[in-house]
Amino acid sequence: MKQLTYKLGKAPLLEEERQTKALGIYPYFRPISSDQDAEVEINGKKVLMFGSNSYLGLTNHIKVKQAGIEAIKKYGTGCAGSPFLNGYMDIHVELEDKLAKFVGKDKAIVYSTGFQSNLGALSCVVGRGDYIICDERDHASIVDGRRLSFATQLKFKHNDMDSLEEILKKLPPDAIKLIVVDGVFSMEGDIAPLPKIVELAEKYNGSIYVDEAHSLGVLGEQGRGVCNHFGVTDKVDIIIGTFSKSLATIGGFVAANDTVIDFLRHHSRPYIFSASISPAATASVLKALDIIQEEPERLKNLWEMTHYSLNLFRSYGFEIGPTQTPIIPLYIHDVRKTFAVTRDLLNEGIFVSPVMPPACAPEDTLIRFALMATHTKSQIDRAIDTIVKIFREYQIIK
Numbered sequence: 001m002k003q004l005t006y007k008l009g010k011a012p013l014l015e016e017e018r019q020t021k022a023l024g025i026y027p028y029f030r031p032i033s034s035d036q037d038a039e040v041e042i043n044g045k046k047v048l049m050f051g052s053n054s055y056l057g058l059t060n061h062i063k064v065k066q067a068g069i070e071a072i073k074k075y076g077t078g079c080a081g082s083p084f085l086n087g088y089m090d091i092h093v094e095l096e097d098k099l100a101k102f103v104g105k106d107k108a109i110v111y112s113t114g115f116q117s118n119l120g121a122l123s124c125v126v127g128r129g130d131y132i133i134c135d136e137r138d139h140a141s142i143v144d145g146r147r148l149s150f151a152t153q154l155k156f157k158h159n160d161m162d163s164l165e166e167i168l169k170k171l172p173p174d175a176i177k178l179i180v181v182d183g184v185f186s187m188e189g190d191i192a193p194l195p196k197i198v199e200l201a202e203k204y205n206g207s208i209y210v211d212e213a214h215s216l217g218v219l220g221e222q223g224r225g226v227c228n229h230f231g232v233t234d235k236v237d238i239i240i241g242t243f244s245k246s247l248a249t250i251g252g253f254v255a256a257n258d259t260v261i262d263f264l265r266h267h268s269r270p271y272i273f274s275a276s277i278s279p280a281a282t283a284s285v286l287k288a289l290d291i292i293q294e295e296p297e298r299l300k301n302l303w304e305m306t307h308y309s310l311n312l313f314r315s316y317g318f319e320i321g322p323t324q325t326p327i328i329p330l331y332i333h334d335v336r337k338t339f340a341v342t343r344d345l346l347n348e349g350i351f352v353s354p355v356m357p358p359a360c361a362p363e364d365t366l367i368r369f370a371l372m373a374t375h376t377k378s379q380i381d382r383a384i385d386t387i388v389k390i391f392r393e394y395q396i397i398k
Contacts, residue, residue, distance in 0.1 A: 025339035027354045030346070035060040038374045040351065047346065048383050050369050051353040055326055056217050056288075056298045057374035058248035064287045068249070071283035079276035083110075084265070087276035095282050096253070098289055103212070103225055103241065104233040105255035109264050110282075112274045114213055114242025115141040117252030120270035121209075121238060122180070123148035125260065130176040133167055135159065135192070137185055139211060140358070146180070158185075161196045168204040177206040178237075183215035183226030187355045187368060189327030191215075191226060198235045209238040217246020218326060223292050223299050243277075246292070249284040251277040302326055302373040305380060309371060312384050317397050326371035329355070330387065331364065337394055338365040344393075348386045 020026040034041035036059040040049045058064050071091065079087035092110055100108040111117040122145030126132055130151040134142060137158045146153050157163035164179070171177055179201055181192040194210070201208050212225040220228030223246060227233040238260060243251040254264060264271060292299070306326045313320050319331040332338045335356060342354045345367075353368045360366065369387075371380075391397045 020336075020339055023336075023339075025336065025343045027339050027342040027346075030351070038372055038376070038379055042346070042351070045349070047349050047351045048379055049351050050371070050375075050383055051351045052370060052372060053214070053245040054248065054372055055214075055302060055370075056223070056246045056248075056292065057372045058246065058288050058291060058298075061248065061288075061291060063291060064248050064284050067283040067287035068280035071279040075279035077280070078278055081276070082272055082274055083276045084272040089276070089279065089282070091279060091282045091286065092276060095286055098286060099241070099253050100255050102289060103216075103239050103255045104228065105239060106257045107261035108253045108255040109261050109268075109271065110277055111252045111254070111271055112277050113250060114240075114244055114252035115144075116270040116274060117240050117242065117254055118142050118145040118211060119148065120145075120268040121240065121254045121264060122146050123269065124264065124267045125238070126151040126176055126178050130178065131171055132178050132180060133164065133206075134180045135182065135185075137188070138180060138182055139186060139213065142180055142182070142211060151176075151178070159190065159193060161193060161200065164197070165200055165204075168200055168206060171204070173205055177201075177204065178209055179206050180209040181211070183210050183212045184218065184325050184327065186214050186327065187359050187366070188321055188329050189323030189325045190321065191219075191324055194226060194230045194232050194236070198232050201235070207237040208235065209240070210236050211240040213240070213242040213245060213252075214325070214327065216241045217292060217299070218302065222296065243281065243285045243288075246288070247285050248288045249281040251281050251285065298373040302371060305371045305373070305375045305377070308377060309369070309380050309384065312380070313369075316384070316388050318391070328369040328371070329366040330369055330391075331366045332394075332396055333363055333365060335362065335365050337396070338367060341390055341394060341396075342367060344390050345386060348390070350383050350386050352387075 032040045036052055036054050040047055081087035096108045118141035126149055128150045132146045132151045133154045136155045154167050156167055184191055215226035217223040219226045227236045239255045241253050243249045321329055338354045355366045355368050
């Protein structure tokens with residue numbers, strides 16, 4: 001144990017942690033003592049939240065909270081087993097049916113987390129002799145899921161369709177070729193070019209797998225996702241989603257045709273050997289899906305705040321890349337400076353998230369500014385004015 005402790009203590013990432021803590025710029029694990037909304041409380045101080053994935057602001061919606069409370073009263077706090085055995089409840093069935101209908105697929109299967117959804121699907125839907133072809137900036141859960149597969153793994157340059165085609169044209173025509181992309185990329189906020197991906201998949205006999213984590217509740221009719229947004233749902237074979245963003249709780253799902261879902265139920269190890277999503281989380285998602293459709297003003301306001309913020313950042317000369325969504329990257333291109341900016345903003349009452357390797361390349365560090373439907377223009381003005389001031393102090397913008 002001494003050797004292991006010594007080895008871990010000398011790990012490069014741990015050394016970096018120590019150094020940033022010594023400099024007073026360590027930016028992680030900031031305890032929040034309130035609900036997740038446009039404003040939160042940290043160390044007894046009110047802080048504007050621009051680092052959340054709660055795009056529709058539903059985590060503290062009274063109806064969502066009440067649904068969770070009622071589920072606990074009826075079912076208890078947990079399922080005490082996996083869905084494969086004793087942990088499968090009638091509300092899980094209801095949720096799976098509702099999710100499948102919402103995203104336009106035959107069936108859905110619910111996992112305990114969004115991470116497990118990718119882990120559970122990618123590790124078993126393809127195997128030896130097959131190919132997984134991923135965007136180089138796909139989420140870590142996709143990376144880990146494909147690593148567990150026995151399929152040959154290939155990567156194409158981010159959103160580069162020429163790079164994707166170069167790979168596809170070299171593969172056997174009759175082989176299974178699964179193209180895997182984030183619908184919206186979680187750090188950069190740009191959108192996968194699904195119409196072109198569909199065109200290439202049809203040309204080279206490929207299949208398509210889309211992670212809707214950051215597009216569900218944000219894009220498409222009533223927030224049905226990027227596949228709906230582009231009108232290609234029927235061309236996409238597998239859709240993944242999470243509950244920890246727009247759907248207000250924790251968990252995830254896979255939606256596809258009957259055969260794929262039935263196969264996952266009996267062969268996906270993270271599904272078979274993990275306890276079911278809790279009754280409270282299940283009921284919360286069910287209610288969140290209702291609210292998304294009953295309160296369209298939330299999605300409307302999210303996009304109004306998004307366009308307002310994008311225009312402001314561009315007018316001040318920020319480098320924000322090709323984002324088209326409520327995720328706005330503010331590039332800094334310097335690790336220590338990114339940490340320092342994050343600290344200074346929090347001291348000024350603005351919470352943003354630093355993005356570091358491996359979430360981005362070392363030369364592409366940034367802070368991630370994320371909008372919610374519950375943000376107001378006055379909150380955005382205050383935040384951006386503060387960000388402008390601090391970016392100028394560090395000579396990141398003029």
